[in-house]
Amino acid sequence: MTADTHRKAVVERLREGMARGVLSFPLTGFHRDGSLDLDGFRTHVAAQIATDPGAVFPACGTGEFFSLDEDEYRKVVTATVEEAAGRVPVVAGIGYGWAQAARFARIAEEAGADALLVLPHYLVAAPQEGLVAQVEQIAVRTRLPLIVYQRGQVTFSAESLRHVARIPGVIGLKDGHSDLDRLQRLTLAAPEGFLFFNGAATAEIQARAYATVGVPAYSSAVHAFAPEIADAFFAAHQRGDDAQMNQLLRDFYIPFVELRDRRPGYAVSLVKAAARLRGHPVGPVRAPLTDPSPADLADLETLLTAGLALVPTSSAPAPASASASVGAAL
Known part of the structure; x- marks a missing residue:
């Protein structure tokens, strides 16, 4: 060719x-x-x-x-x-x-x-x-x-x-x-x-x-840890469903961005931490990035659970506790 x-x-x-x-x-x-x-x-x-x-x-x-x-x-x-x-x-x-x-x-x-x-x-x-x-x-x-x-x-x-x-x-x-x-x-x-x-x-x-x-x-980036949420937003975007998009933005995406903006490098390390919470064996970030603090990890877990609940057809289990999931995945 x-x-x-x-x-x-x-x-x-x-x-x-x-x-x-x-x-x-x-x-x-x-x-x-x-x-x-x-x-x-x-x-x-x-x-x-x-x-x-x-x-x-x-x-x-x-x-x-x-x-x-x-x-x-x-x-x-x-x-x-x-x-x-x-x-x-x-x-x-x-x-x-x-x-x-x-x-x-x-x-x-x-x-x-x-x-x-x-x-x-x-x-x-x-x-x-x-x-x-x-x-x-x-x-x-x-x-x-x-x-x-x-x-x-x-x-x-x-x-x-x-x-x-x-x-x-x-x-x-x-x-x-x-x-x-x-x-x-x-x-x-x-x-x-x-x-x-x-x-x-x-x-x-x-x-x-x-x-x-x-x-x-x-x-x-959300697709890397919660394809259910990402796909739900994409589908709503495709069909022009403003109500569904607004709910996902208001209750998940905007809080996620606010959490992401707490610390430089969270655009990657927060995504990786969320993937670990879902059981993906992705491990830690490499320097100069750093993994999220315990407090931010707890907030991430709460937000992830809330985000998954916004997807009516999602059958994915809620993330395990932050300490257990992240420790096992690392």
């Missing part, structure tokens, strides 16, 4: 998946000593794939890409591809400077990933022409389609996105800035068929707002 044929097939599969469900960003499992728990990861990612998400994105921000070495990265992406077995597209994260990103891209391609998510480059701010050049340098070094992620120090202008969208292999943009004025300009500047993704933290909070500027697809 040529690179162009593969790109078109991936775009179509992603488009179909985005209409079907949320995008899953699985958590990378670690043992208590910080070593990779590949068996635990396989169990977790298999459970994620079983819920039929629109696509699965291993080794991205929620999967602690920034803490993985190349060998661990290869194992994580390979395990995801094997567990997916072609049922859903696998989009692996790559990042840092273009030279290192190209190394990760090569590993992901060898592992069988379908596409790549280009995470924001490391540390430095850069002008628009540099942001475009970064994508160009990566694109010429891989046959896999690229989705660029604007977040942190990466923000594309409409003119820059026109250039990026013309780079062979670039198929879409994920936005984490939540600047809807700028995002509307980008969607209008992009060519027909270019994919856009809502990548805001706890994206459900802004799902309706993003949809108004033509970006209905979104990633869901």
Whole structure:
């Protein structure tokens, strides 16, 4: 299959998946000593794939890409591809400077990933022409389609996105800035068929707002620990059920965001703690992240129980006690 044929097939599969469900960003499992728990990861990612998400994105921000070495990265992406077995597209994260990103891209391609998510480059701010050049340098070094992620120090202008969208292999943009004025300009500047993704933290909070500027697809961190809640919100969003969305936002998502905002790094470590409460063997976070405090963990457990109760068809058991579940999972 040529690179162009593969790109078109991936775009179509992603488009179909985005209409079907949320995008899953699985958590990378670690043992208590910080070593990779590949068996635990396989169990977790298999459970994620079983819920039929629109696509699965291993080794991205929620999967602690920034803490993985190349060998661990290869194992994580390979395990995801094997567990997916072609049922859903696998989009692996790559990042840092273009030279290192190209190394990760090569590993992901060898592992069988379908596409790549280009995470924001490391540390430095850069002008628009540099942001475009970064994508160009990566694109010429891989046959896999690229989705660029604007977040942190990466923000594309409409003119820059026109250039990026013309780079062979670039198929879409994920936005984490939540600047809807700028995002509307980008969607209008992009060519027909270019994919856009809502990548805001706890994206459900802004799902309706993003949809108004033509970006209905979104990633869901909640899906990593409570796919029942995430899928209930997605279904309500699809059918325009404002009452159901408002209830989930008011009684679960907004309190979850308020809990998440208590401490830097909780966007990942709180999600991982919630997954442990559900019995997922994902283990602790790696430094520089830290696991939630006992008090925050107790609040998380209460909120998770309340959130699951909002899903009428959920048959999932309430989480076990925080101390017992987290201690066992670590």
